[in-house]
Amino acid sequence: MNTLVWLITIVLILAVANRYQLWRIAKPTSWPRLLMYHSIAPEAPTGMNTPPEVFEAQVAWLKKQGYHFCTVTELLANPATKKVAITFDDGFANNYHYAFPILQKYQAKATIYLAPQIADIDKLTSEHIQTMQASGLIEFGAHSVNHINLAQASAEQAQQEIQQSKQQIEQLTGQACVSFAYPFGRFNEQVVAWVQQAGFRSAVTTQKKIIANPQQQPLTIPRISTHGAMDKGQFYVAFSRGRYKF
Ligand SMILES: [Zn+2]
Numbered sequence: 001m002n003t004l005v006w007l008i009t010i011v012l013i014l015a016v017a018n019r020y021q022l023w024r025i026a027k028p029t030s031w032p033r034l035l036m037y038h039s040i041a042p043e044a045p046t047g048m049n050t051p052p053e054v055f056e057a058q059v060a061w062l063k064k065q066g067y068h069f070c071t072v073t074e075l076l077a078n079p080a081t082k083k084v085a086i087t088f089d090d091g092f093a094n095n096y097h098y099a100f101p102i103l104q105k106y107q108a109k110a111t112i113y114l115a116p117q118i119a120d121i122d123k124l125t126s127e128h129i130q131t132m133q134a135s136g137l138i139e140f141g142a143h144s145v146n147h148i149n150l151a152q153a154s155a156e157q158a159q160q161e162i163q164q165s166k167q168q169i170e171q172l173t174g175q176a177c178v179s180f181a182y183p184f185g186r187f188n189e190q191v192v193a194w195v196q197q198a199g200f201r202s203a204v205t206t207q208k209k210i211i212a213n214p215q216q217q218p219l220t221i222p223r224i225s226t227h228g229a230m231d232k233g234q235f236y237v238a239f240s241r242g243r244y245k246f
Helices: 003-019 052-064 072-077 094-105 126-135 155-173 189-197 232-241
Strands: 033-037 083-090 110-114 138-142 179-181 202-208 221-225
Touching: 033 202, 052 094, 052 232, 072 083, 072 138, 072 202, 083 094, 094 110, 094 126, 110 155, 110 179, 126 138, 126 155, 138 155, 155 179, 155 189, 221 232
Parallel strands: 033 083, 033 221, 083 110, 110 138, 138 179, 179 202, 202 221
Antiparallel strands: none
């Protein structure tokens, strides 16, 4: 082969490696995974919305790979081999209409972080929440009341948002609410302390990472973020490496 062909080949290999971030080392399958989703609806795929057939293909693939689906609280209690916690932020009504039937089909547990008074989205109703709670598949966590940036709010407002979201969700589900997700992924040391003081036992962030043991940082657990337009290869890279860059 002449030099030019070699050069082109090398450039192509590097381009593919960069595109798929293959230079990142796959994390051991024994490390638990947390996946972050928001909306699941038959609409355009975006960073916030995953079409149902894409979501189902991902759940089916995880099941085929031998992963065990658990809630975030279960994952923290026992982060044993091949555990995956599917999480949904915000409390979109479409989580009930499109994600829940898929979760039931695969008997896959998941955690939904509700912001009970979030504006501008079609929210889960109390009937949706109670039906999902009764299935035993869904854990409901809190995501503040109004979905505000807790790191920028006043101390009083931030603490109220944290405490009241816990109370409101406990009223909706009749169960203790012990898991939290920081709205916009924004937090600082003070916010973490308030979340802990309010009685939450875990809190998830939007830091794109896979860690060996979330028990070591239960109030700042990173997650793998998904994008509705991910193809199978991109999902695999994100799931094995912790992140995929669009
Ligand atoms: Zn959110």
